[in-house]
Amino acid sequence: MSYEQFSYIYDRLMTDAPYDKWVEYVLDEKSRFHVSGNRLLDVACGTGELSIRLVREGFQVTGVDLSDSMLVVTASKVADKGIHLPLFQQDMSQLEGLPTYDFITIFCDSLNYLASEDQVKETFRRMYSHLEDGGLLLFDVHSPFQMLHGFANRTFTLNEEDIAYIWQSYPGTARYSVEHELTFFVLDDMTGQFNRIDEWHYQRTYPVKQYTTWLKEAGFDVLRVTADFSEDPPIKTSKRIFFTCRKK
Structure with missing residues (x-):
């Protein structure tokens, strides 16, 4: 990854x-x-x-x-x-x-x-x-506690002037695993518009x-x-x- x-x-x-x-x-x-x-x-x-x-x-x-x-x-x-x-x-x-x-x-x-x-x-x-x-x-x-209770089925957000994100975590198929779906909106200083960046991360413990x-x-x-x-x-x-x- x-x-x-x-x-x-x-x-x-x-x-x-x-x-x-x-x-x-x-x-x-x-x-x-x-x-x-x-x-x-x-x-x-x-x-x-x-x-x-x-x-x-x-x-x-x-x-x-x-x-x-x-x-x-x-x-x-x-x-x-x-x-x-x-x-x-x-x-x-x-x-x-x-x-x-x-x-x-x-x-x-x-x-x-x-x-x-x-x-x-x-x-x-x-x-x-x-x-x-x-x-x-x-x-x-x-x-394992963090995977099950700190991440799984949780949504995290950030909203600032030049950057924002939506971070959603779901239980993975393996025990004590999570899948993170992240969508970022980052301000481009040159255009003044926000660029969207999508990421998918997987973690397992x-x-x-x-x-x-x-x-x-x-x-x-x-x-x-x-x-x-x-x-x-x-x-x-x-x-x-x-x-x-x-x-x-």
Whole structure:
């Protein structure tokens, strides 16, 4: 799934995204588990907002994303800021040809865009092969509760002077999956008219126990599972689940 035109308005829609909290999570886990290296692979890096913040924290970051247009936006930011941040277009479930890293991150529920169990399991295997021994895989996913009660059969709207959207979410055919239908109206500064952009996104998640099983099968030690940017383990109503995993 590529974001196509959506990538060019993505940052506008993500102005409230908790990028600083993700950075804090990475720094906390680095300290907690005494990882001395700073080489980090940011998978599904999108428009680079998190990657750039991690560079500023002293990490040697490489960004990977499936979307060409997302990477174009990131490359423009990197050039403007004069920082070193190599970028590669790859599918996370087919990652290959890159070196090994001390950290791999997959945030903003990006793993949930994988459509099948096999893709998730293959992604974990690919991440394992691209980590140094003792390196950490850090990622978050939507919880089953969020899929069933936060998204399914819900409508979200935005109406501002230069942008508006209607976002409708429906239950998918697979358990704990949702389909998002998004219609954007974006003001064209040149013509003064609104352009319509239609997008369809699919997300799927699994129970914590299932993720843990697949991670262990891939060779990882699952060190911590927490929820909602807290130190607490997940409960039934948790929305976002965080996994800290170490390559044995």
